[in-house]
Amino acid sequence: MNFVLNTLQHLQTARFDTVIDARAPAEFAEDHLPGAINLPVLDDDERARVGTIYKQDSPFTARKLGAALVAQNAAHHLLGALADKPGDWQPLLYCWRGGQRSGSFATILRQIGWRAEVLEGGYKSYRKLVQTLLYDGTFPAPILLIDGGTGSAKTEILARVAARGGQVIDLEGLAVHRGSLFGGLTPQPSQKMFETHLAQAICALDPTRPVLIEAESNRIGDIRLPPALWRAMQAAPRVQIDAPVAARAAYSLRAYSEFAEQPDKLGAVIEGLRPYQPAAQIEAWRALAATGDFATLAESLIAAHYDPSYQRMRKGQQAVLRIALDDLSEKSQEIAADRVFQQMIHRESESATFAGPLTPR
Numbered sequence: 001m002n003f004v005l006n007t008l009q010h011l012q013t014a015r016f017d018t019v020i021d022a023r024a025p026a027e028f029a030e031d032h033l034p035g036a037i038n039l040p041v042l043d044d045d046e047r048a049r050v051g052t053i054y055k056q057d058s059p060f061t062a063r064k065l066g067a068a069l070v071a072q073n074a075a076h077h078l079l080g081a082l083a084d085k086p087g088d089w090q091p092l093l094y095c096w097r098g099g100q101r102s103g104s105f106a107t108i109l110r111q112i113g114w115r116a117e118v119l120e121g122g123y124k125s126y127r128k129l130v131q132t133l134l135y136d137g138t139f140p141a142p143i144l145l146i147d148g149g150t151g152s153a154k155t156e157i158l159a160r161v162a163a164r165g166g167q168v169i170d171l172e173g174l175a176v177h178r179g180s181l182f183g184g185l186t187p188q189p190s191q192k193m194f195e196t197h198l199a200q201a202i203c204a205l206d207p208t209r210p211v212l213i214e215a216e217s218n219r220i221g222d223i224r225l226p227p228a229l230w231r232a233m234q235a236a237p238r239v240q241i242d243a244p245v246a247a248r249a250a251y252s253l254r255a256y257s258e259f260a261e262q263p264d265k266l267g268a269v270i271e272g273l274r275p276y277q278p279a280a281q282i283e284a285w286r287a288l289a290a291t292g293d294f295a296t297l298a299e300s301l302i303a304a305h306y307d308p309s310y311q312r313m314r315k316g317q318q319a320v321l322r323i324a325l326d327d328l329s330e331k332s333q334e335i336a337a338d339r340v341f342q343q344m345i346h347r348e349s350e351s352a353t354f355a356g357p358l359t360p361r
Contacts, residue, residue: 008133042069050066071108142236146213168212
């Protein structure tokens with residue numbers, strides 16, 4: 001039996017006990033359906049081997065080997081990950097196109113007595129829905145941007161607004177990248193995985209309420225913001241967080257304390273600025289890093305590179321609210337979060353009174 005996925009929300013309401021990705025681990029690692037577990041019927045090497053035989057020898061030989069490997073791997077999963085599943089367990093399986101890999105595994109599970117279903121069209125059908133939402137649609141809720149120079153504690157203020165009941169999307173969290181100064185310390189997800197997580201977040205929004213999003217360029221590290229979101233962000237009003245350079249540098253050192261323990265990565269960040277800064281400036285920053293003077297380094301990076309870049313990008317833009325902070329202590333972040341949240345309530349009230357709720361295209 002095949003399950004037809006008509007909308008992204010449909011997957012959340014379908015109430016399958018387990019979603020099983022039967023693809024190879026490398027495919028799963030690039031992207032997968034939310035909450036899916038990986039029970040591959042062919043691992044990466046086996047998939048490559050079968051594919052090579054299919055192209056260079058014969059489809060029949062490839063299918064025969066593939067069937068043997070699928071049966072072998074299915075037996076492994078039955079004795080392992082699926083050993084404790086009860087008789088009324090109902091899984092949804094998928095592979096790349098909803099074809100032989102998921103279909104073969106589902107047939108085995110049905111023969112046992114489980115009500116296994118296969119996703120019609122496989123991962124490709126899910127991916128098409130994500131692309132339609134993020135590339136072809138209109139962002140479904142009014143956006144308010146939180147903006148400010150590097151080290152302004154925007155992500156923390158965003159989280160504090162969420163704790164107050166505000167509707168937020170943490171783009172840096174989804175992209176696993178913590179901002180321009182020390183953001184690239186950890187590996188980022190694939191573009192497809194980021195878009196899957198973003199689509200989940202968008203589907204959870206109340207379209208009648210504003211959503212707070214951190215102002216970004218159209219890239220967060222190696223991740224590109226999809227067109228529907230980027231268009232909406234470009235037109236969105238902004239709340240500006242203002243704080244002194246010293247306060248922002250001190251905050252950055254607190255937030256990214258592990259940087260002192262990773263001199264190679266710090267050096268890579270500095271080297272990455274070489275196309276934009278004079279050689280003497282790069283060497284001065286490298287010297288500060290070598291001597292462990294991270295406070296001076298952070299202040300200099302912000303003042304000489306990140307602030308000028310930020311000011312060029314924001315030239316001519318006006319904020320609907322500016323919040324001036326003397327420091328970025330927890331108390332100051334709470335004050336900022338209160339003011340941002342009140343601005344969101346105000347905009348929600350205005351939208352309900354004058355414009356009515358925004359709806360998707």
